Amino acid sequence: MFTEERLNEILNILNTYGKVKVKDLSKKFNVTEDCIRKDLKQLEHAGKLKRTYGGAIQIRESSQLYDISEREKIDISTKSIIAKKALELIQDRETIFLDLSTINILIAKSILTTQKRITVVTNMLEIANILAKAANNITVVVASGVLNKSLNGFIGSSTNDFIKKYKFDKSFIGSCGIDAFDKSITTFEIEDGITKATIIQSSKKTFLVMENKKFFVDGNYKFAMIDDINAIITDEKPNQPIIDVLESNEIELI
Structure with missing residues (x-):
């Protein structure tokens, strides 16, 4: 050779x-x-x-930081696949958390079509505005605090204190990237990462919502390890070595 x-x-x-x-x-x-x-x-x-x-x-590629308004325009069809999968997992009478994520915006829009009785807690303004149009079967709770304008949502100590008072049936968490081999899950903003970690700690079951391509990119701040979550909802399966790592850590791939 x-x-x-x-x-x-x-x-x-x-x-x-x-x-x-x-x-x-x-x-x-x-x-x-x-x-x-x-x-x-x-x-x-x-x-x-x-x-x-x-x-x-x-x-590994470093993910780029864009405002929510810019990220909303990217990979819409892929994110819609993930949102549809997420809606199917939400059961009647559950309390769920949707954090700062463009995929969660699409999940919120899909919730408008359901007849399930759900309580949705969120720290994202756009999600709250979308669900304000929902029928009476959807109860909306906003975890307020310090508004981060680029993320269009609330983060910080007062937001975290509010979240700690809940025990969510399911939470849906966005991420800038995941490295299956060093088992880290990342985002950009430290305060956003701390809030994400708080949501995970307050959840019975945590779903990471992310496109397949994010298995190969990283943000700057590690807010969790893969054994802190229960499942990953993505548009398509990653390669077999990544699947093997997830299975060895009992992470469901949806």
């Missing part, structure tokens, strides 16, 4: 499993470990991976 072919195959393995080990690659390609280390060094210089002790990991 030529060097270029080996380098491409190393990247294929890395993209599938998220990490590689020098010892395993040495055996696979029947070359010395020093040869593999040189390969990894070359790929790192090309910006293709990040070397670690004994191997290498993917360089």
Whole structure:
């Protein structure tokens, strides 16, 4: 096998499993470990991976921070698939939480069509405004506090204190990204992350709502680990190594 072919195959393995080990690659390609280390060094210089002790990991994309008004216009059809799945999980007489998320905006719109009797608690202004048009079967509660204009919702200590008084049957939480291999779930704003963590702690069952592409990007602030949630609702299944990690942590993939 030529060097270029080996380098491409190393990247294929890395993209599938998220990490590689020098010892395993040495055996696979029947070359010395020093040869593999040189390969990894070359790929790192090309910006293709990040070397670690004994191997290498993917360089993950950093998610971009946009205002809610801009994010609402992106991936509408994909987010609608997720919203439809979420609505099917909500049962009559449940109390649910919808946090700051463009997918949750679509869930709120879908709730307008249901006859189920639901109490919806939210810290997002747009969700509250949407559900203000709902029939009497929907009770709306707003977790107010300090308004974050870019997120169009309430975050901070007073919001968190309000949330702590509840025990939600189900919560639906948005995220900027999830790294299945280091098990972290991220967002951008620290205060938003603390509020998300508070919602999780106050929920009997937590669903992460996110597009499949977010398995490969990260935000700046880790607000939870994957074993803090119960399930992930997404538009399509990720690759098998990610599925294996989720199953090993008893995370349902919907």
